[in-house]
Amino acid sequence: MGFEGIGASVRRKEDGRFLAGRGNYVDDINRPGQLYAFIRRADRPHARIRGIDTAAAAMAPGVHAVFTGKDIEADGLGGLPCGWQIHNKDGTPMAEPPHPVIAVGKVRHVGDPVAVVIAETRQAAKDAAERLVIDYEDLPGIANLRQAVAQGAAQVHDGVAGNICYDWHIGDKDAVDAAFGRAATVVKLDLTNNRLVPNAMEPRSAVGDHDAAGDYTLYTTSQNPHVIRLLMGAFVLHVPESKLRVVAPDVGGGFGSKIYHYAEEAIVTWAAGKLKRPVKWTAERNESFMSDAHGRDHESTAEMALDEQGNFLALRVRTLCNMGAYLSTFAPCVPTYLYATLLAGVYRTPAIYAEVKAVFTNTVPVDAYRGAGRPEASYLLERLADVIARDTGRDRVELRRQNFIPKDAFPYQTPVALQYDSGDYFATLDGALKAADWAGFEERRKQSAAKGKLRGIGMSTYIEACGIAPSHVVGSLGARAGLYEVATIRVHPTGSVSVLTGSHSHGQGHETTFAQIVAEKLGVPIAQVEVVHGDTQKIPFGMGTYGSRSLAVGGSAMVKAIDKVVAKGKRIAAHLMEASAEDIEFKDGKFSVAGTDRSKALAEISLAAYVPHNYPIEELEPGLDETAFYDPKNFTFPGGCHICEVEIEGDSGMARVVRFTAVDDIGRVINPMIVEGQVQGGVAQGVGQALMENAVYDANGQLLTGSFMDYTMPRAEDLPDITVGTESTMCTHNPLGSKGCGEVGAIGSPPAVINAVIDALRDYGVRHLDMPATPEKIWSIMQGGMQPGRPAMAAE
Amino acid sequence: MYEFTYHKPTSIADAVKLLGADADAKALAGGQTFIPVLKQRLNKPSAVIDLAGLGLSGIRAEGNRVVIGAMTTHHAIATSPDIAKAIPGLTTMAGWIGDTQVRHRGTMGGSLANNDPTACYPAAVLALNATIRTDKRSIAADDYFQGMFTTALEPGELITEIEFPLPVEKSAYAKFRNPASRYAMVGVFVAKSSAGVRVAITGAAQNGVFRHKEMEEALGKSWSPDAVAKIKTSPEALNSDIHGSAEYRAHLITVMAKRAVAAAG
Structure with missing residues (x-):
């Protein structure tokens, strides 16, 4: 055996079975006597259920049972729990409306489960589900953030006034106001963080089983089987841990979307007990689009106060974020403690104040998706940094360098709760500038211009907090679990x-x-x-x-x-x-x-x-x-510098990433090859968010991007070879010194891509454009039309 | 999908008979559109008549024509040296459809019978003045395409071959792909052949493929990218969706036409 220890790029042991098609995924699991569940879902965003006639479905061939939300209620099951409680500015707890396993009374988003049919075969269950007669009374739907907070908006939940889940803040408002009062310059930027559909390669699946001793087993596509056992056992089914086994075998990608406890897990487990037969459900891809928790979906206004030398004095941020129709398991913490606490970034901004308003809409619930809150923070800061440089006539590299937290300032207490243990932002910046040949860009730009292409370069110097998390800290912030x-x-x-x-x-x-x-x-x-x-x-x-x-x-x-x-x-x-x-x-x-x-x-x-x-x-x-x-002593703080180069076709407006360099500080590396793969995958998702991906609802809440025919996933051909390097400082408080690398690619890359696009468009006077930077958006800028402006936020 | 009866006839006559006998029967060519439609339960045929056993695939020279069997796959077309030599634009087009898997299953006849407004082949067929041969008759390309998902085919009529007249002096296809589906958001096929100069546009218009007469005229006078560079297309009657407005598609027609002419040389 060669060296196999820490630092060796050994080949992945698991790949043999994956490449040979011998993995064991949930849908590969079949239990004797297994039945199949098909879930009839709402085809409309918001409606009162006046009645469901199940008779014809129940009589259909091969059908064992048809259940609606009322059956679940009658059995005394609980709703799907939320694992994090945020408190409002005034100290009151957030609004936490019920999240029934199967809709009761109303449906609140396209994809909301309305009834389940359980039959001998998948086909029979699906056939029977078409025989369900659902009498809906349509209600006005709320599709987006600004609609949700508008005066007189329709209510997603009775009793949640103005659709506000919470109105939260962090930081020192007075200090920030004072700093703005004495600032030489204030730079303001409105920006959107587009909504994404996770799209793991393996759709979600669940098999419920129940044995003669009364013990339950759930096989599920989960990132955390013990958490599912705890949440489903204690809150939904009321089954003790000793009688409930949860197995998450090979799982084909999650990106966050398989963290949460989903209705289907509870449905198959409960139904298996009721019918004394195993029950399987596997999502079809169109169900994944309308039932897997989505990601991102923020609208923000950011303002930076600067002194005459370009030093950051204070940052003020106001964000509206979409929770969707119900609170997914960890949704409330994403736009708060995983987002606003990161608004210091890598900068020594002395005062920060952020207000975050989370709202309900008639859309799929939104929760953590690769990066979770931190991509939103880094996008905001790193776009803002470029806009500051542009508006104040400074060099974007030097502006960053000037405001970096100095190397000798660690541990560094930020004004937004976190204490960074280690880091060297100068090292990752310099490493990336060199690896990307930043200095030689102008020559490459000329070469592109000769081909009729506009070339741009952009960077982000980002930080994230991961390795979550010290239990007592997150407990004090609202987590209902230890970490x-x-x-x-x-x-x-x-x-x-x-x-x-x-x-x-x-x-x-x-x-x-x-x-x-x-x-x-x-x-x-x-x-x-x-x-x-x-x-x-x-x-x-x-x-x-x-x-x-x-x-x-x-x-x-x-x-x-x-x-x-x-x-x-x-x-x-x-x-x-x-x-x-x-x-x-x-x-x-x-x-x-x-x-x-x-x-x-x-x-x-x-x-x-x-x-x-x-x-x-x-x-x-x-x-x-x-x-x-x-139990960790602190979060870990990976960071780094990503540099992107794009080429834009002068005639069509199509942007392509032609070079990408990521130099990250991720602490101790165990397997450099695996790290490289993780960073590449994250960058692919970040490039996807920046240039292609967008979950689009129409004004009433119909999902327009409900399949890959309309939702643009990045393909291998959309990406260049990605240069991955590390310039690591060690984490000071865990025994390995490791910080984590799973999310850095998705966190650092989107602002680098957009900064490069804006740079490429330097001759068109554009200050900002919202993701995704589609060919048409870029083309319309090149026609002299700025991107259609967004009206001021209604939440002001 | 819903249940249906599956037939795999071995003669065109049997296939036509099966289709004629049942108004709810559907023909299956490569299935790259039809199978997904069935899987989504958007169509409920009583019977599916698989055309794979009719011997309709193959590419052959026939006098001053290239004849492509209706069941010839995109892959076979994209890799045919004869096609590459005679009609290079068609080679490019076939090679850009879908992905490797799709190109090994999807067929030219299936695509033409479906006449999806964003499909590629209609542009080639129209620009090259091809003839659609069916079990009953021959239909000129100009008469064949009759709007979105609509053709001159009668119920139960089967495409057997597509006949491309030679020589083709110049041909090229330029496709701006829908970023998500990779169908044509705007595809432009330009050709100079015995039928004169023709420019066919797919993907852009609500009614499917159409000939761009103004560009044809301009290229007839002077075959160069510059000849079409200033020609604007009215956005009226063009598609508008989340991927691109009618105005943007109108612009892309010019962009893609220029690229196609440049590629044709």
Whole structure:
């Protein structure tokens, strides 16, 4: 075996089964006697349900049951819970309207479940669902943010006045007002962060099972099976953890959309118990568009106060954000504690004040999507930085450099709650400028011009907070859960190792990265390390994977458990070699007595632990199997610099990304190849948001981009080779020094792309354009027409 | 999809008979539009008549014509050396349809029978003055396309071959793809052949493919990108949707026409 430890670009262990089509996804799971559920969904955004005639559907061939929201209610099930409570400016809690598993009384968005048909086959269930007669009384729909907060707007929920979920703020308003009062210049920018559909490659799926002992099993496409067990068991089905197993096997991408507890999970589990038969549901792609939680959807106004030298004095931000029709599991925290707390960015802006108003609309719920809040913050700041440079005639690189938090200022307390532990923004900036050949851009621009193309270059110097999160901190901010992670290191008798992790891999490569940590720390070849995840019956506990937390939090839990294994191993080794435990050293898989040539391999120690014939049985339990819970001390703060170059066709307005460079500070890297893949994937999604993707509703709340015929996903051919580099400082408060890399690509890239587009259009006097920068938008700017202006925000 | 009876006849006569016997029967060519439509339950045929067994695929020279069987796939057209030599614009066009999987299943006849206003082939057929041969008759391209999803085909009538007259002196296709679906948002086929100079536009108009007479005239006088550069198209009757307004499509017609003429040389 070559080097396989921390820092080795070993090939991914899991890819063999994925590439050979031998993965085990939820839809691959079939239980004996399984039935199929088809969900009839609302085809309209907002309506009163006057009645549902289920008789014909129930009589259809192969049908076992038809359930509506009233059946769910009659069985005493709870609604889908929200895991985060935000408080308003005045201290009152946010509005938290009920979120029924199946609609009761009203439907509130296209895709809202209205009834479920359970039948022998998928086809039979679907046929029968067409026989449901639903008597709707249409109500006016609210599709977008400004409609929602307009005077006299229709109400999405009775009792939620003005459709306001919460009206929240952070920062020091007085200090900001004072700074604006003495500012030499104020630069203001209105901007939209476009709504996105996540589109994981694998659609969501769930299989509910119920056995003779009354125990439930749910197989589900989830990023966090323990969280689903907790939420569904405790709040919806009222089933104790001991009688509910949740399995999330191979999962084909999540990007956040598979964090949440969805109605379908509760429906199949509950129905399996009622019908005493397993029940499967798998989304069709069009259902994914209208039922997976969407991402982003902000409208903001940002204002920066500057002194005469161009120093940032104060930032004022007002944001309207869309919650959709109901509160998805973690929705309320995304535009608050994952967004507004990041508004310092990498800058030493002394005073910041942000107001965030979350509103309900008749649209699919919005929740965390790759980056979650942080892309919105970095887009706002990094667009604003470029606009400031433009409006004040400064160089955009020097303006940033001048306002960076200095290298020696860490730990750095921002004015918006976070304390950055480490970072060197100058290093990532300089690294990226060099890797991207920023200095040589002008020559490339001329070459493009000769081909009739407008070339532009843009950058972003971003930061994000991940590795979520210290439980006591998030608890004080409204989280209804802890955010530690759990790992078990089980050294088997012959020295192979199983890692049980509460993190969940759905594309990230944990089976490789985590094995490499074991290889590094215990000297066991990765071929002998098995990483087990995604099953509440096998894993002690876990909070799952999101917010780039698997390595920073889950990996730290592993290191803690490994440390326990080593400590116990030393005591066993001391016994076997008749030495004192203090004199035992552990290195490269060997326990040795300091200063001697006596040593025992890990496998000898584990064998002694499981066959304890010669063993300190009075002092030590047999076995070598340790579990650790790790609660992080702080968030981690990856950051970096992304530089993008675009070419715009002079005739059509079509923009293409032709060069992209990402230099990130992500702390300790375990597998550089996997990091590169993560960054590339994130950048692809960021380029998608900047140039192509857009979830569009019509004014009444019909989803116009309900399929790939209309929703533009980036393709491989839309992307250049992406140059990925790292300039890392170590995280100071976790044992690996790792910060996380899953989201940096999606956070850093959108502003870099738009800044490049604006730069390419330098001769057209354009100050800003909203994402996505479609060919037509760019063309209309080139026709001399500015982008159609947005009216002032109605929330003012 | 809904249940239906599946037939795979081995002669054109049997296929026509099956289609004639049942008003709700539908013909299946490559299925790249029809199968998704069935899967979305937007169509409920009583029977599906698969045309794959009729021996309708193949490309052959026939005197001063190239004849393409209705069931010939995009892939076969895109990779045919004969087509590349005789009508390079058609090679380009076929190679830009969908993706590799689609090009191995989708057929020219299926596309023409469907006459999607954003499909590519109608532009080639019209610009090259091709003839649509059916089980009953021959239809000139100018008579064949009759508006969105509408053709001169009678119920139960099957396209068997498409006949392209040679020589084609110049031909090229330029396509501005719908960013999401990759169908033509505006596709322009330019040709100079025995039928004279023809310019056919697909994707842009509400009624599907049309000939751009003003551009034809200009190119007839002078075959160069500059000849069409100043020609504007009225946005009236052009499509407008979330991907592009009628005005933008009108602009793209000029852009794509210029590119097509330049590519044709």
